[in-house]
Amino acid sequence: MKKHIATSLAALLATTSLANAEGVVNLYNWGNYTSPELIAKFEAETGIRVNVTDYDSNDTALARIRQGGHGYDIVVPSNTYMQTWIDEGLVVPLDRSIVTNMDNIAPEWVDVEFDPGREYSVPWQWGTTGIIVNTSAYDGDVNDAGLIFNPPPELQGQINVIPEMSDVMSLAIYYAGGESCTTDMDVMRNVRDMLVEAKQHWKALDYGTVDAHVAGDFSAGIYWNGSTMRARLQNEDLAYGYPTTGYPIWMDSAVVLADAQNTENAMTFINFVLEPENAAMISNFARYANGVTGSEEFMDEVMREAPEIVVDPELAAAGRFSPACSQEVNDLQSQIWTEVLQ
Template identity: 70%
Template structure:
């Protein structure tokens, strides 16, 4: 742990404002995504007690915070939503006096388009969205979106699709020949709509909490995140993660302090805490995603460095695309298609 952090933490914990916050911190994050080991260590180091509340989608998180009265201090939105959070005044700038270690952020993740100079956010985890397949059920090519859009007979009725609109829409746009997840080509969107509607009867569900079902073999394939896929494979070696050659989303989730946080200083201390390589590694070792913090690899589990869910095959690297935030008119089209799919 760096001396700069210890000094800042000691000074803040001794201050009147921290005492009035009762040493608590409330984090609003994706489910099953926060390392218990990290939280235990943070509390041991700072005395701050942490409560985690889960959300299951970016839209759910945004809607909840917009309502106010939530009591959360930190939120973890995906990159394509960050500008919306900022524009609506829902986040506050990071305190330079407390968040002193943004220099630990890897260069490619420091001056990002969605938060130039990292004024509001720091990396939490980053990864890809692809497909997961039980290879004891299906032995063909897994690097294809056909796994869920045009599934082979042995997978029909045994497919789950995560109900995360941006990821599913992007993968389908690429699969039907579009080269931009926010394309303004209406013919592409018609093909996306028709393809998804035709595919849905072949699926078992659109659900998030499916890791145990993959491990048990109750679900044989689906759209899934790379880290969750790795966690499943470690419990069932028949599971494999595929990168659709037509294109797949690359994303980054980011920690930010809410504008109406009740424990702002505690939140800033936590933000700086996860910028330390050994602490970022705790997040990765739990959730099985990369984290964007320089030097964290030295503290990661050995398996993280060679995992097929983390190390993208060289020939498929170029198919990964960092999805932008879509203009409102395109977002409306995607929402209309998505609403029809969920009915």
């Protein structure tokens, strides 16, 4: 009898453990990038609890997943890193029997170079990297990367640069007259010298600085358009600049990890964010476009005419979608970036 009770208890514990595992999905995402409203709605509709853990850069996320033993199910890499995730077998193809909302992806974001036909990923958000300026401290042209790389006196010592290598290097290379993924050593030497010289005029290299910009702790910086919009809505002196020398356009996409413990739940969540109303929740929170057709009608009115979202055609022409560079180029840029950070 005792043996039977013990066996039954073991079976019950095993079943309970499985049920708990089936009721969870663990999302590893950029900091301050996940809509609490979206999470609450998903949990209410599915009964699946969502745990969100933040990271601060593509490199941080990639290094953590490579280590293994992380417990995450979903991650949201940028397009320039997606091929690495796929090539290294860190992600799995989407289960189309669960992810049935693929037709909601806007046509221009389906057959993308970083994941042709969207075999592995779905859009999360996309945007640009440019310049944030406090116009009470500087009243000149904000569409100038020179404000960061050759700052005027009124901005020196009051600049924050997001420490995301690919974004900063792209802006610097364009400003130096180069092209994405260039191997021109003359250009790259100029970029290195320019960044090392400019850094002495920077106050910080930090990510989560919306509140700091709102408070006036910085007068300028390299920042993303959505984060700048969030700051501007709290401080009307803040403006977003699109460097005329060129600026990167990027997309972050959600993928399911190969060593996920809750794969089915992860696929369910992936499918959920492709519903237009849900995609709009992500955009309304973080203030970026999302790549899901029909989400526009659920967007906050303030999103529809925001200068950080709706770009003047002349300035839009300077935007360049960030490609994935070769390992040789990545190594060269990493070497320069390491020198800048010292």
